[in-house]
Structure formats: C-alpha cells, structure tokens
Amino acid sequence: MTHLKKIDRFLVWITSSVFIIALIAVFTMHETSAPLKLDIINQPMLGNYNSPVQMIVFEDLMCEECQYFATEVFPKLNEEFIKTGKISYKLIPISFLPYSKKVTEAAYCIYEQNQELFWEFLDLWFEKVPSFQVNATLQEVIQSLPNLDRLTYNNCLASKTYAITNEHNLKLAEEMIKPEVEVPAVFINGKRAPSCTYNTLKQIILAEIERNEI
Numbered sequence: 001m002t003h004l005k006k007i008d009r010f011l012v013w014i015t016s017s018v019f020i021i022a023l024i025a026v027f028t029m030h031e032t033s034a035p036l037k038l039d040i041i042n043q044p045m046l047g048n049y050n051s052p053v054q055m056i057v058f059e060d061l062m063c064e065e066c067q068y069f070a071t072e073v074f075p076k077l078n079e080e081f082i083k084t085g086k087i088s089y090k091l092i093p094i095s096f097l098p099y100s101k102k103v104t105e106a107a108y109c110i111y112e113q114n115q116e117l118f119w120e121f122l123d124l125w126f127e128k129v130p131s132f133q134v135n136a137t138l139q140e141v142i143q144s145l146p147n148l149d150r151l152t153y154n155n156c157l158a159s160k161t162y163a164i165t166n167e168h169n170l171k172l173a174e175e176m177i178k179p180e181v182e183v184p185a186v187f188i189n190g191k192r193a194p195s196c197t198y199n200t201l202k203q204i205i206l207a208e209i210e211r212n213e214i
Contacts, residue, residue, distance in 0.1 A: 002063040004096050004174075004181035040090050044111050044118055046078070048085035052212040053205060056090045058173050058185040061107060061125060062100040062134075065196075069184045070126040073198045081205055091122075094173045095166050096181065099134040104166055106138060109156035110148060117145055 040056060055077075059066040081087045093108070095101040103125070111118035124144055130137040142148065156162075170181075177185045177192070186193040188204050 001182035001184075002060060002065050002097065040092060044091045044115065045088060046119070047082040047088040049088055051086060051088045052189075053081075053087040053208045054090070054189055055087050055201075055205070056092060056187040058092050058094055058169075058177065058181075058183050060094055060097050060100050060183050061103045061122075062097040062129060063183050064129060066184045067126045067129040069196055070122065073196060073201070076198050077201060077205075080202070086209060087205060092169050092172065093166075094169045094181070094183065096170060101163075101166055103134065103138060104169075105157060105160070105162045106142070106153075108162040108165060109153050110145070112156060112161075113149060113152055114147065117148055121145060 043056075057069075059069070077089070082089045093104045095104045107118060107121060107125075110121050121141060124141045125138075128137050128141070142150075142153070173181045173183075173185070176187070177183075184196050186196050186201060188201070189208055193201055193204055
C-alpha cells in the first residue's frame with residue numbers, strides 16, 4: 001500500500017502492546033460497523049449502474065501499488081464481474097503523491113470529453129507510471145488518443161476545473177480510509193475490503209451477489 005503519512009517505527013515499537021489492542025478494536029469495528037455512504041455520483045463508472053453490488057476504488061495515478069491493481073487485478077474483475085453486469089465499479093482518483101494532481105486533472109478532462117477515452121487513458125498510463133519525466137510521459141499518452149479533441153482538453157486543463165474535484169476526493173479519502181490514507185483502497189457495498197488481491201475481492205463480491213440473490 002502507498003501511504004499518505006509515514007509511521008514512526010520507533011514510536012510503534014515503544015507502544016506495541018497498545019497498538020495491538022487498538023488494532024483488535026479497529027478490526028472488530030470494521031467487521032461490525034454499518035456500510036459507509038460515499039458521495040460518488042459524478043465519479044467515473046463502469047458496469048451495471050443498477051447492480052446491488054457496488055465497488056468503489058480509491059487510487060493515486062502515480063502509485064506503483066495502484067499500477068499493479070490496475071494492470072493485474074482490475075482486468076480480471078472487469079472480465080468476470082463488470083462486463084457481465086454483476087457489479088458497478090467506480091473509481092475515485094486522489095492526489096497526494098508528487099505530480100499526481102496534474103495527471104488526475106488530465107484524466108478528468110478526458111473523462112469530461114469522452115468516458116471511454118478515460119479508461120483507455122488509464123490503461124496506457126498505468127503501463128508506464130513514471131517516476132520522472134511525468135510531463136513527457138503524459139504528453140506521450142495523450143498523443144496516443146487520436147479521438148481526443150486537443151483544444152477542448154487543453155482548455156479544460158487551463159481552466160483548472162478539476163482542482164476542486166481533486167481536493168474533494170482527497171478529503172473524502174481522509175474521511176473514509178482510516179487510520180491513514182493508503183491506496184489502492186477498495187470498498188464493496190460501503191465496507192472496506194481487507195486487501196486488494198483478486199482472490200479476496202472475488203470472495204467478497206460472490207458473497208454479496210449471493211446475499212443479494214443476483
């Protein structure tokens with residue numbers, strides 16, 4: 001997981017017994033708490049909007065773990081559950097890593113213009129996720145989208161329309177992902193999945209499908 005804050009390892013070592021007790025309490029609360037309600041109306045979506053099984057994913061587009069999720073886990077979920085209409089899938093990009101605000105705003109400007117191109121952009125972007133030369137890589141990916149209206153896209157970027165969306169998404173992540181923001185983070189029907197592996201998510205989805213008799 002990629003974290004928003006770094007944990008002080010020395011402090012954790014000193015207070016290990018307290019941490020273990022707190023961890024047990026948090027885990028118990030996670031299992032028994034009511035599903036969270038997330039404000040996600042205008043976020044990018046795939047799948048069946050009316051499905052009773054809803055998956056929400058928080059990602060930072062500069063995150064290496066998110067790259068793994070997007071390239072290794074998501075395609076399997078897409079084939080088995082999203083394309084088949086069994087679930088709805090919503091992505092909430094957040095920006096706390098270096099350069100990610102620019103990339104996220106670019107992604108939203110593409111989504112505003114063409115939703116299909118947005119997902120194509122993500123596929124191309126996560127093939128790279130550069131640590132350096134972000135501007136050059138971003139331009140390279142944009143050049144790979146021939147159906148994108150460049151003038152509209154550039155005007156959208158210049159307007160900073162989605163800077164507020166970036167702030168809203170990060171605030172939402174800080175409220176929902178406890179005790180600190182880490183990505184990728186997956187919520188299924190309002191409850192956070194304990195891990196983002198395909199097998200774990202598949203088991204949760206199948207249980208929700210059975211519970212809702214889809």
